[in-house]
Amino acid sequence: MFRTIYIAFYFLVDQIFLIPKAWQIEKLEKQGKIKEMNNLLHTISYSWGRRIVHASGSKINISGLENIPEGPVVFISNHQGNFDIPILLGFIDKPKAFIAKIELSKIPVFSKWIRKIKCIFIDRNDPRQSLRAINDGVKILKEGHSMIIFPEGTRSKGPKMARFKKGSLRLATKAKVPIVPITIDGSYKIMEANGKLNIKPAEVKVTISKPIYTDNLTKEEESVLSDKVYEIIKSHLS
Secondary structure (H helix, E strand, O other), X not given: OHHHHHHHHHHHHHHHHOHHHHHHHHHHHHOOOHHHHHHHHHHHHHHHHHHHHHHOOOEEEEEOHHHOOOOOOEEEEOOOOOOHHHHHHHHOOOOEEEEXXXXXXXXXXXXHHHHHOOOEEEOOOOHHHHHHHHHHHHHXXXXXXXXXXXXXXXXXXXOOOOOOOOXXXXXXXXXXXXXXXXXXXXHHHOOHHHOOOXXXXXXXXXXXXXXXXXXXXXXXXXXXXXXXXXXXXXXXOO
């Protein structure tokens, strides 16, 4: 419980110290220095992710970074726990945003930051809004930013994967950018396995698999793409 209180306090203090950075971001945006703004946002989110994970006392063992191609990609990952977001932000050095559940948009201060890094909020109960989110994501990809999707739709809170939501890979196939499968193994042990809001150190294995290029897929290949990515991710779980 001590570590939980420590991280909650750390998170709040961290947000306060980021206020000057927020002013700097707004200044760059007003000056039209978009490239500089995006570079600073990536540096901030990358550093934040690492700080939060390290504050939990956890160890991240990541392999396959060499499999990430240049340019925008769609990272497809399983979703075991709340720490998946800081893990992916802090241990993959590539500008990226999330397709995030709409509940995250209601967190004060934090929601402002994830909006700035181009995260898209999705209401799973509104199919029309989901379609708009895909279109927004395609636009972001074409601007050169990568995206992260958790196709299970919610945290598994354990080692088993849920089936992918129908149409969850349309973002990649519509934008015709590579899919990079990611397997997160053990992140649920940091929080979800310990009872409500109880954080403990854990060792987490992150495996980045080889990219799947979507620009020349046949209709048959596209129809089995979701199952193919699912099996790749699942194959690296303990």
